[in-house]
Amino acid sequence: QKEVEQNSGPLSVPEGAIASLNCTYSDRGSQSFFWYRQYSGKSPELIMFIYSNGDKEDGRFTAQLNKASQYVSLLIRDSQPSDSATYLCAVRGTGNQFYFGTGTSLTVIP
């Protein structure tokens, strides 16, 4: 079992719609959770981090964390073509190592 699992996609949404990206993790003791955006050929760019159960909003982005279900999600409202990228979920485990998922490819169709 992988430490972090994501649906690789591709996920396609029309411009202006809500994109929903999901991630599950195996280490129940994990405390820190991150979403990164990676454009093709570029390095990952931090979008959000979340530590507590519930929702955290930042502009068009909302991160949701449910530790009981070991589930993290990212919602992108009013999706724009510039949001087209691969989204990486990362988790800091109890051993302080960071584990990344394989990423979900998102395409926003104009």
Place this chain on the structure above:
Amino acid sequence: DAGVTQSPTHLIKTRGQQVTLRCSPKSGHDTVSWYQQALGQGPQFIFQYYEEEERQRGNFPDRFSGHQFPNYSSELNVNALLLGDSALYLCASSPLTSGRGADTQYFGPGTRLTVL
């Protein structure tokens, strides 16, 4: 505020050779982590340096080694290169001292290594 920098941008080596990659962390950060990202995969943790010592290590062979200097910059060395070492090598820095957000990592642009 300078972000994380890495050099070189691209590198081509042949099997069996050795390579050194360099990283300077973001200003105010003292912890450097290295990752390997193969095509179509997520970054895989190699190791982390703090106070010039290797603090954490992922599942990578001893051919992968590193160093951190007093100015917090870091090097990644890979010996006896294999074809499978071809990947994007990413450096990430974080404050990792205390407080919320202290473990947030910021990535450099990466070094694309091709082993022929």
